[in-house]
Amino acid sequence: MQFDEDANVDTSDVQDVRGHRIPGGKATIGGGLVGLIALVMALLFGVGPDQLGLSSGETEPSGTASSASEVQRACGTGAAANAREDCRLAFVARSTQDFWNQEFGRRGGQYRPATTVVFGGRVNTGCGTASSAVGPFYCPVDRKVYVDLAFFRELQTRFGASGGPFAQAYVVAHEYGHHVQNLLGTLQRAQDGRTGAASNAVKVELQADCYAGVWTRNATTTPDRSTGRPLVSRLSEQDIRDGLDAAAAVGDDRIQEKLQGRVTPENWTHGSAAQRQQWFYQGYRTGDMAQCNTFR
Template sequence: MKLQGRRTSSNVEDRRGKGGKTIIGGGIGGIIIILIVTLLGGNPSELLNGTTSTTTESSAPYQATAEEQELANMVSVVLASTEDVWTAQFKKQGLTYKNPTLVLYNDSVNSACGTASSAVGPFYCPGDQKLYIDLSFYDELQQKFKAPGDFAMAYVIAHEVGHHVQTLLGTMDKIQSTRQNMSETQYNKVQVKLELQADYLAGVWAHDAQGTNLLEEGDLEEALTAASAVGDDTLQKQGQGYVVPDSFTHGTSEQRKRWFYKGFESGTIAGGDTFNASSL
């Protein structure tokens, strides 16, 4: 990405070094399930209910490396770009966009959705309209998920901002209100539609960001690689060796790539109605 000289967002809350280390009950298996289900858009509060946690405060001041500070700056530039894009998109609809806050943390963090460890991965909490990211996830994208590049991380941020857009448009509330009338399998299918729409909205942002010359050659491919890397089928194959389609909550790798690219080509909110699409 072309980051030099671009504005950074004033809506970044830096909590690095201020949280404690949270141990979530349930063992490694529980943490893996949390990671798979909530990665890039899950609601950790739904998974943390019924678990136990122990938090210890860190007394030593947090010392960020130069590399991490550079990454924090990149994240802030991306957030600022999403603010510009969605302010303009909402204005086209006769609406007003409210900027979310992005919280940087390490180890664990408290949110309106509960306390989560960095094992949860990046997430958005509709309760406080904040995005939560441990910057170490950038290394995970490159090493564990084989999705290198700064625009891969930009896709992650844009996806979480997509959930904020859904919150402002009332989509999140509508989905939550229907949950009690559905079986787990039925709700999982609705959740997939919600997540694929967030991927589409991330693509809409990328379309408009390209118009501001933020993107460089290869950036689009980085985002598509990241979207593919976090598909339910890919994660389940890696985690347990087989897939269970009824348990999908985010969509397959192919679906995630396709809906992101569809948003990138369209550049409009209107084309992302995953809930009424004839096929996903």
Template structure:
């Protein structure tokens, strides 16, 4: 999926972390609850890969104040085609337009999330975090956090195709968590569970499905001047998105990436096949109602 070069992607809700995003706050991420719940599943995966979570998150307990943020230089679709930071901005702006139209009929009281670009480390409403946890959504401040260096790792370490839509899938998945937060889903489930049918896996697969819903409508999303944000998806771009979904499957990470045993009982995000399946479900239907992963045994 390519951005329309003439699209206006100027954003009022995506910014860069102020002061370089340092870990200068009081204490670290509260892993066990509150706004830190979504980070927990990332930490579990890192533990399975032999990474010490203490090296990824700020030490101690409690939360820190979010950095004030500075504006981005991203204003056009052409920049989004050339720069990863602007790709993030453009994807969030497109998702804002898509979900503003879908939320009401789906019974969701919509509000836009914030987006925060950072490098290395960042203070959030969920605490201090390192970019090693990957992109994440913090429900405490309703903000999507992305260090764009992850996009290189997605292809070089995790084996996804190196295409623009693979990157957009990542952003759209995190945006899907915002929709779940607005729905109240995050407060209704047991995120301490692990396993192939756990609530945590169902949450992640639903976010994949919501990413597919966005992809279905993305080419029709328009900026404030009536320009389409994006051009229609090609078959290759769909393949790129599916490769990214497969690259972050628990079985792929445990086996091919970490070189260990595949243990479904420890899964927190779902298998590569499941993640591709639910993205495809959202993409083919374009309907958020098709994404109820909590009401099916056929994950």
């Protein structure tokens, strides 16, 4: 995955809160078994802390003071995005939103942008206080995508994904797929409390995978709002394989097999490895969000 080296853009739509001290208060995620459950849900993507239904006692302040504008200070160029993980995240988020803004306009709608928040350790959100165990998630209350970069290393070391820059891009694009669903009113269909291979929860997640594939197909042709040129200059076949591998690594069946030694489809919330690959590739193959109707 390569970005336009000469691109120079404003990254103020990314909030970098790494190192901020989080005041004590009621936490959404606890330790022990609760933390493990939260981690599993996080690794399956798309779950805000409020959706976990978990709570613990009081939390202590964490982190030390650091620059809140590291991304804004260092990540304004394509060269930085090619060299740094946090800058890559910022450029992927911008490219994704450029595409959805264009797509909504083409369909006669209006896209309302989300904010990407980079955090480490713990973060306050409109959906509750989240620890790093939650990993990447979208909060529909404040319309923000939250990412702890440590998750990407966990994806490789704990769950065996091959990694690579595009595996990270897939995760971010999946979360922005949830933002699109929120704007369209489909995200709430996952909130009926049901689980299982045919549940709305699974259909929502697979649709977000498909939307990630749609952006992928259009990434190298979507012009940036400032430069007029695509921010993503190259995607290789290896990048696509890395994305498919990441999708498979966080399938419900793979996670269940690894953590509990058996597969229980009645408890699925995100879909199998094969389903996640299938729907990401469906979006990538067609490049058309209309082909992402997982509810059909």
